[in-house]
Amino acid sequence: MDDRVQSAARKTERSSPFRGMARGGYVASGIVHGLIGALAITVVVRRGRGEADQVGALTSIANVPLGFAALWAIAALLFALGVFHVVHGFALSRESRTKRWGRRLAEWGQGVAFCVMGGIAIAIATGARPDPDKTTRDASRGLLTLPGGTVLLVLVGVGVAVVGIAWVTMGVTRSFRKQMTIPETGRGHAIAALGATGFVAKGAALLVVAVLLAAAGFQGDSSSAGALDSAITSLYDLPGGPVWIVVIGIGFLAYGLFCFFRAKYAKL
Numbered sequence: 001m002d003d004r005v006q007s008a009a010r011k012t013e014r015s016s017p018f019r020g021m022a023r024g025g026y027v028a029s030g031i032v033h034g035l036i037g038a039l040a041i042t043v044v045v046r047r048g049r050g051e052a053d054q055v056g057a058l059t060s061i062a063n064v065p066l067g068f069a070a071l072w073a074i075a076a077l078l079f080a081l082g083v084f085h086v087v088h089g090f091a092l093s094r095e096s097r098t099k100r101w102g103r104r105l106a107e108w109g110q111g112v113a114f115c116v117m118g119g120i121a122i123a124i125a126t127g128a129r130p131d132p133d134k135t136t137r138d139a140s141r142g143l144l145t146l147p148g149g150t151v152l153l154v155l156v157g158v159g160v161a162v163v164g165i166a167w168v169t170m171g172v173t174r175s176f177r178k179q180m181t182i183p184e185t186g187r188g189h190a191i192a193a194l195g196a197t198g199f200v201a202k203g204a205a206l207l208v209v210a211v212l213l214a215a216a217g218f219q220g221d222s223s224s225a226g227a228l229d230s231a232i233t234s235l236y237d238l239p240g241g242p243v244w245i246v247v248i249g250i251g252f253l254a255y256g257l258f259c260f261f262r263a264k265y266a267k268l
Contacts, residue, residue, distance in 0.1 A: 009090035018084065019268045025081025025114060026263035028074040032057045032117065033198070034256025040232050040249030044242045052249070053132055053229040054117060058124045068125050075121035082114030084268065132227035140213065140222035150217050153225075157214030164206030171199030180265040191265070194258040201251020205231055 012018060035057035043050035050056070061067045061074070089107035092100050123130050143149045143156070170176050174196050182188040208231035216225035226234070232248060235241040 005090055006092075009087045013084060013087050013091055013268070018080070021077060021080035022084035022268055023263040023266065024077040025079075025084070026259045026266060028077040029081070029114070029117070030256040030259030030263070031061075031074065032256070033202075033252050033259060035060055036228070037249045037252030037254075037256060040252060041246055043233055043236065044245050044249075047236075050233065051229055052232045053227060054120055055124065055130050055132060056229065058121050059129075062124055071121045071125035075118040075125065078114050078118035078121065082111040082118060085111035085114065133230045136213075136227045136230075137222045137225050140216050140225040144217075144220060144222055150220055153217030153222075154214050155217075157210045157212075157217060159210075160206055160213060161210035164203045164210055167199050167203030167206060169203075171196045171201075171203060179267055180262060181267060182261075182265050191258065191261045194254045194261070197251050198255020198258045201248050202255060204251070205248055208232070208235065 032054060036052055036054065039050055039056050039060070040052040043052050051059070058071060058074070061070050064070075085107045089104040089111065092103055092107070120130055140153055140156075143153045146152060174192055176195050176199065177192060182191050205228060209227060212224060212226050212231060212234065216222050232245055235244050235248075238244075
């Protein structure tokens with residue numbers, strides 16, 4: 001990569017206002033994840049009905065006084081964090097070439113994820129009503145119409161499962177600590193425990209999404225595919241399903257709280 005690009009990226013990421021906005025992005029992410037956790041628990045209270053995903057969380061913000069202003073602020077902070085990850089990916093240079101590109105792809109992937117979340121916030125702030133489950137089903141239906149579409153959709157499910165396993169692994173091994181300066185105190189151990197719980201819960205939710213996608217591929221029926229909301233609500237009718245939904249909800253609440261601490265201790 002051109003040295004001038006790396007130099008410009010390093011200069012940009014050293015900007016104090018830029019880093020401050022990026023840290024604010026973790027707070028915004030924490031708010032969204034905490035609300036998803038609360039909505040997941042509400043699904044059990046409402047006997048399998050509800051909307052436990054980013055759209056549901058952001059819509060609940062829109063429904064409070066000054067909620068639309070809050071959505072624009074959340075969107076700006078999420079975009080700042082997303083752009084920071086993209087810029088940081090360009091700034092990397094110390095590792096070997098293979099490891100460096102692996103980290104770049106990871107940083108850019110995180111950047112895209114935060115920008116997508118910010119885009120959803122803007123869509124809701126402007127009056128739109130995105131439907132991730134419908135979008136997922138439509139995309140799955142499109143894949144199934146292609147030659148080998150069944151295999152492609154199963155592979156998409158496998159890909160999501162890999163990401164879910166990665167999240168669970170980060171939680172179990174607490175490897176996220178490498179990206180933070182968590183103090184070696186009782187408070188630090190509590191923060192790490194929140195992170196571990198949250199990472200495992202997010203990974204588990206992604207694994208359920210992966211199962212829905214793979215099942216749609218095997219059955220050749222896109223109606224069984226879905227995103228996070230479908231993944232959580234689909235558990236309700238399973239044996240012990242409500243308990244698992246509450247556990248995942250608590251995990252998302254833990255991750256949301258962890259993000260507040262991450263805003264302070266993240267290595268930016």
